[in-house]
Amino acid sequence: MLNYIWSAIVLLSVVCSIFLGKGENLSAAIVDSGAQTVQLLLTLAGVITLWSGIMKIAEESGLTAIFAKIFSPLLRPLFPNLDKESDAFGSITMNITANLLGLGNTATPLGLKAMHELNELNGSSDTASDEMIVFVVMNTASLQLLPTMLGSLRQTYGSNAPFEILVPVWLSSACALSVALMIAVGLNKRKRRL
Amino acid sequence: MELAMPIFACVIVLFGLIRRVPVFDIFMVGAREGIRTLYNIAPTIIGLMFAVSLLKSSGAVDVICSAISPIAQRLGFPPEIVPMAMLRPVSGSGATALLLSVFEDCGTDSFAGRVASVLAGSSETTFYATAMYFGSVHIKNTRHTLPAALAADFTALVMSVVTVRLFFY
Numbered sequence: 001m002l003n004y005i006w007s008a009i010v011l012l013s014v015v016c017s018i019f020l021g022k023g024e025n026l027s028a029a030i031v032d033s034g035a036q037t038v039q040l041l042l043t044l045a046g047v048i049t050l051w052s053g054i055m056k057i058a059e060e061s062g063l064t065a066i067f068a069k070i071f072s073p074l075l076r077p078l079f080p081n082l083d084k085e086s087d088a089f090g091s092i093t094m095n096i097t098a099n100l101l102g103l104g105n106t107a108t109p110l111g112l113k114a115m116h117e118l119n120e121l122n123g124s125s126d127t128a129s130d131e132m133i134v135f136v137v138m139n140t141a142s143l144q145l146l147p148t149m150l151g152s153l154r155q156t157y158g159s160n161a162p163f164e165i166l167v168p169v170w171l172s173s174a175c176a177l178s179v180a181l182m183i184a185v186g187l188n189k190r191k192r193r194l
Numbered sequence: 195m196e197l198a199m200p201i202f203a204c205v206i207v208l209f210g211l212i213r214r215v216p217v218f219d220i221f222m223v224g225a226r227e228g229i230r231t232l233y234n235i236a237p238t239i240i241g242l243m244f245a246v247s248l249l250k251s252s253g254a255v256d257v258i259c260s261a262i263s264p265i266a267q268r269l270g271f272p273p274e275i276v277p278m279a280m281l282r283p284v285s286g287s288g289a290t291a292l293l294l295s296v297f298e299d300c301g302t303d304s305f306a307g308r309v310a311s312v313l314a315g316s317s318e319t320t321f322y323a324t325a326m327y328f329g330s331v332h333i334k335n336t337r338h339t340l341p342a343a344l345a346a347d348f349t350a351l352v353m354s355v356v357t358v359r360l361f362f363y
Contacts, residue, residue, distance in 0.1 A: 020252065029250070030248070032247070128333050137342045141318055159307075162302075168357035172356075173350070175349050176346040
């Protein structure tokens with residue numbers, strides 16, 4: 001999909017610059033954008049590296065596991081047909097916890113493991129099971145409690161209060177997640193009744 | 195709120211010390227993973243920032259914005275974040291690139307900058323996550339996953355405007 005979007009943007013820009021007579025600006029932009037982006041990546045490098053390191057401590061010291069234990073009862077009602085002791089439910093809990101803590105690198109492999117285990121319970125069908133739908137939908141919603149990267153980017157770009165958006169982010173995420181879960185769980189139930 | 199990050203980091207390090215894990219060694223393992231992540235996303239960000247800067251310098255953004263802004267304005271929606279909102283479900287790094295261009299043009303603490311921040315913090319790369327997770331187990335029929343996930347993205351979009359208005363204006 002990005003192949004088309006990217007090509008469309010480049011072509012559209014060149015055509016536009018010809019019609020609007022902004023060819024010079026465009027040439028300047030082509031030269032400058034690379035250098036500016038590398039500068040930005042250096043800022044990002046600092047933030048990402050630092051927080052990946054700190055969050056690794058949370059993982060290795062067992063802090064993540066404690067959080068997972070706290071969240072597990074909250075996740076139970078979303079997966080009513082899944083055994084509480086099953087590997088699948090364990091992986092789901094760890095994945096959601098990792099997402100909440102902003103451990104992207106950890107969350108993805110755990111999520112793939114959860115999908116693999118759900119797939120076995122689903123008899124390797126090519127149709128998604130109810131649990132898979134709820135699980136993937138949760139992963140397409142943002143669950144992060146402390147968006148460190150967002151905060152750092154805001155600070156880099158001169159915000160007076162990088163974390164002033166924290167409560168709005170939580171509210172907005174909570175609403176988005178609720179809507180997604182209502183639709184996912186609601187449609188799962190409808191199928192069962194049929 | 196501004197103490198959120200330092201306290202968060204402090205609690206984690208303290209917990210590591212209490213559990214007697216080699217805190218700095220583990221930090222370095224994680225940091226190395228972080229560098230690798232950056233290495234992986236760097237080409238995407240450079241490529242997309244290039245496209246974004248072409249779009250801005252050619253005047254194409256002005257053309258698009260002037261077309262969209264009457265509708266956006268009636269909905270109380272900052273027109274500057276329309277491109278980002280559209281790219282968000284497709285590409286995470288692309289949306290980050292556009293978020294930064296909003297920061298650059300409007301400022302982080304402007305209405306558009308705040309809405310863009312909240313949107314970035316409360317939505318995810320829907321298509322990417324769906325394709326990755328279902329692709330990994332060869333599921334072809336995803337049933338109602340996408341409608342539910344896209345409804346979440348749309349809710350996040352509406353709520354980012356609503357919450358910013360509620361909290362700041």
